[in-house]
Amino acid sequence: MSQSHLPYRRPAELVEAGLIDAAALAAVEQAATAFPLLLPRQLAALIDPADPADPIARQFVPQAEEMEIRPEDRADPIGDQTYSPQAGIVHRYPDRVLLTPLLTCAAHCRFCFRRTRVGDTAAAMSPAEIDAALAYIAARPEVREVVITGGDPLMLGPRRIGLLLAALAGIAHLDVVRFHTRLPVVAPDRIDAAMVAALCPPPQAGFSVWLAVQINHARELAPATAQALARLTDTGLPLLAQTVLLKGVNDSAATLEALFRALVRQRVRPYYLHHPDLAPGTGHFRPSLAEGRALMRTLRGRLSGIALPTYVLDIPGGFGKVPVGPDYWDEDSLTVTDPSGRRHSRPQG
Numbered sequence: 001m002s003q004s005h006l007p008y009r010r011p012a013e014l015v016e017a018g019l020i021d022a023a024a025l026a027a028v029e030q031a032a033t034a035f036p037l038l039l040p041r042q043l044a045a046l047i048d049p050a051d052p053a054d055p056i057a058r059q060f061v062p063q064a065e066e067m068e069i070r071p072e073d074r075a076d077p078i079g080d081q082t083y084s085p086q087a088g089i090v091h092r093y094p095d096r097v098l099l100t101p102l103l104t105c106a107a108h109c110r111f112c113f114r115r116t117r118v119g120d121t122a123a124a125m126s127p128a129e130i131d132a133a134l135a136y137i138a139a140r141p142e143v144r145e146v147v148i149t150g151g152d153p154l155m156l157g158p159r160r161i162g163l164l165l166a167a168l169a170g171i172a173h174l175d176v177v178r179f180h181t182r183l184p185v186v187a188p189d190r191i192d193a194a195m196v197a198a199l200c201p202p203p204q205a206g207f208s209v210w211l212a213v214q215i216n217h218a219r220e221l222a223p224a225t226a227q228a229l230a231r232l233t234d235t236g237l238p239l240l241a242q243t244v245l246l247k248g249v250n251d252s253a254a255t256l257e258a259l260f261r262a263l264v265r266q267r268v269r270p271y272y273l274h275h276p277d278l279a280p281g282t283g284h285f286r287p288s289l290a291e292g293r294a295l296m297r298t299l300r301g302r303l304s305g306i307a308l309p310t311y312v313l314d315i316p317g318g319f320g321k322v323p324v325g326p327d328y329w330d331e332d333s334l335t336v337t338d339p340s341g342r343r344h345s346r347p348q349g
């Protein structure tokens with residue numbers, strides 16, 4: 001039987017497909033033991049095998065550099081475990097909680113900050129754990145927003161998403177339910193009519209549903225992805241984009257500019273540009289904070305405000321996400337720097 005619809009899971013298949021050289025196979029196999037290869041064929045079809053620096057290949061094809069564990073790398077880079085009061089809940093900010101119904105994805109991003117846990121099918125929450133998580137949220141009126149993440153929560157499929165939203169609709173103090181997903185990019189066909197309908201808030205819900213789509217390069221906005229995003233926005237769901245700043249993928253002003261322009265054209269608001277977390281074996285993806293700040297400064301001079309995300313760092317250890325500049329106002333000299341780098345004095349008051 002033909003397996004041509006199944007995602008690539010074995011590095012040897014990448015050799016057969018002409019996506020890696022046979023000489024690279026041993027290293028790719030080794031990298032894939034730490035975090036398995038998972039690459040849908042439709043996504044792999046976007047890779048230009050003639051381009052050794054292809055931004056899609058770099059995000060999804062295991063690399064020898066992943067075997068390099070740096071002293072600063074950590075298994076739990078943003079302190080998920082520290083702030084998890086019970087299975088499937090991370091509660092770090094008073095007004096919002098993360099809910100992680102499963103830890104599987106349709107594709108494995110090599111830079112994943114949860115790469116030590118993602119892919120574990122046994123980590124899916126049981127119905128009893130889901131009930132306990134809902135009870136946790138229901139008991140805390142200060143929680144106004146539930147961020148459903150994972151893994152990729154859209155892997156739940158329309159039926160279970162519908163059930164989850166119906167259960168959340170019974171909690172009166174929620175303003176927003178937000179899904180964090182990469183499915184529109186890595187498996188756009190799964191954003192079908194049933195999925196779109198399932199994501200709409202049930203009539204009795206007091207909350208709206210937002211989607212935050214993870215996307216790092218304009219090349220990921222292939223026609224199938226653009227259509228998937230349009231199906232979501234046409235229904236009235238507000239869409240945000242989260243981008244990870246990745247060395248060798250999007251660490252240039254021109255690349256980020258093209259991505260952010262394409263997103264706003266597509267009715268998706270760039271929300272965060274994330275500085276990469278200290279996940280083990282991802283050091284080769286990390287630019288310096290100074291490089292990220294310089295890129296943001298350049299973009300501020302070039303791009304519309306609606307196309308500019310906030311550049312954020314999740315402080316290692318679980319201390320929270322904060323903007324990391326660049327700064328324009330200097331308190332000591334009472335000067336403000338314009339987008340082209342010139343300083344101007346502005347009396348306070």
Ligand SMILES: *Cc1c(COP(=O)(O)O)cnc(C)c1O
Pocket residue numbers: 078083090091092093096097098147321
């Ligand atoms: C990222 C994150 C959130 C959401 O943060 P926003 O700044 O609202 O996008 C919430 N809880 C935890 C634990 C997080 O890591």
